[in-house]
Amino acid sequence: MSEKKIIAVVGATGQQGGGLARAILDDPERRFALRALTRNPDSESARALAARGAEVVAADLDDEASLTKAFEGAYGAYLVTAFWEYNSVEREQHQARAMAAAAKAAGLRHVIWSTLPDTRLHLRDDDRAPTLHGRYKVPHFDSKAEAEAFFVEAGVPTTFLSTTFYFEAFLDFFRPVRDPDGVVALHLPMAGGRLPGIAAEDIGRTAFGVLARGPELAGETISISGENLTGEEYAAAFAKQLGTDVAYRPMGVDQLRASGAPGADDLANMFFYYAEHEAAFAGVRDPEAVRRLNPRLQDFTTWLAGHRDAFGEL
Numbered sequence: 461m462s463e464k465k466i467i468a469v470v471g472a473t474g475q476q477g478g479g480l481a482r483a484i485l486d487d488p489e490r491r492f493a494l495r496a497l498t499r500n501p502d503s504e505s506a507r508a509l510a511a512r513g514a515e516v517v518a519a520d521l522d523d524e525a526s527l528t529k530a531f532e533g534a535y536g537a538y539l540v541t542a543f544w545e546y547n548s549v550e551r552e553q554h555q556a557r558a559m560a561a562a563a564k565a566a567g568l569r570h571v572i573w574s575t576l577p578d579t580r581l582h583l584r585d586d587d588r589a590p591t592l593h594g595r596y597k598v599p600h601f602d603s604k605a606e607a608e609a610f611f612v613e614a615g616v617p618t619t620f621l622s623t624t625f626y627f628e629a630f631l632d633f634f635r636p637v638r639d640p641d642g643v644v645a646l647h648l649p650m651a652g653g654r655l656p657g658i659a660a661e662d663i664g665r666t667a668f669g670v671l672a673r674g675p676e677l678a679g680e681t682i683s684i685s686g687e688n689l690t691g692e693e694y695a696a697a698f699a700k701q702l703g704t705d706v707a708y709r710p711m712g713v714d715q716l717r718a719s720g721a722p723g724a725d726d727l728a729n730m731f732f733y734y735a736e737h738e739a740a741f742a743g744v745r746d747p748e749a750v751r752r753l754n755p756r757l758q759d760f761t762t763w764l765a766g767h768r769d770a771f772g773e774l
Contacts, residue, residue: 464493465535467671468568470521470559472496472514473505475626476540476574479664485512491672497530522551524558531566538667539563540574541604547723549593549603556607564614570675571611571618572667578605579729582737589729598730600723617678619670623663624656624685624745625734627763631770636698636706644702644774645709646695649716649728653735654742655694656685659763662754669753685745687759694760701764704774 467484471477473496484494496509497519510516519530521541531537539559541552556573563571576598583589583597596602611618630636636646648655666684670677689697695708713735717728734741751757758766 464490466495466515466533467492468495468497468517468531468534468537470497470519470538471540471542472509472516473498473500473503474540474542475628475660476623476663476667477538478505479661480538480667481509481514481664482661483665483668485509485514487668492535495530495534521555521558524562527558527562528565531562531568534566534568536570536572536671537563537568538572538574538664538671543600543603544723547726549596549599552600552603553607553610556604557610560607560610560614560616563611563616569617570671570678571616572621572670573604573608573611573618574663574667575604575608575620575622575681576601577622577741578602579733579737582740583729583733586736589732590725592725592729598733599726601730601733617675619677619679620681621663621667621670622681622683624658624683624741626660627657627686627758627760627767628660630694630764631767635771636695636702636774638774639709643707643709644704645707646691646698647709647711648691648694649711649713649731649735650691651710651735652690652692653738654688654690655734656688656742656745657760658684658686659758662686662750662757665756666750666754673753682750682753683744684750685742685747686750686757686763687747688742688745689760697761697764698771701761701768702771702774 469477472481494514496514496516501516520526579598593599691708695706699706713728713732
């Protein structure tokens, strides 16, 4: 058994957990040992982690007993759910309760819960954002925020890592496109507001910084972003990198809501919250503060330069 502190990483083959897994394995000081939790230990990604020295363990977030077993002997854990795989507040919160109970049973000394703000603090009485799933405004935000209480009630030393929009969403959902009039345009439902974004890899790297600081950060909420830009500023960065004019043409949230895309109501309310309550969301995200935990934090220009080929010629 390694004498290093073991970090159990949920979703170690995914975006957030994968970033942390790589940060642990790439750490020149070798401060932690990686225990990669995954539903499929035989996947190519899991085998690649094992080849680099990770302990790969099968775990089911719907099964508290499997989680308790997977956490045994670990020092800490990174806990994240995959709401969009099932689009269910009930299931997400069942999984969060199971993780909190398992972390308590295993005696973990420092846990990170990947979370988001409770938008109802600002949207509860705002009919412009319809109530969804019975009592939520942005279900995939509000559910995670509610679940924070599970860790507090269980007495698990937990840091709450409040994430944000992934830059990777520009690779598929919000790619610049050539409009019918021939103009290359970026369409975001943000009006003139700032949209905090972050590279998915940097969520994991920042989590590593939190774990390296230790339980002194338990009880804290750390709100992260790599850069807080307006739609105009994102479009300008695209123009510079792509070598062509890119216009910012904001879409309305009602247009997104009517798109028929999976989770469109949830996402429309999310962007409404971003734009209408900029101070509450973008205002608490300071990339320079994040950089103290993650010195390699990428701004949008840096991320875009590393993904230039994915956008081809427009």
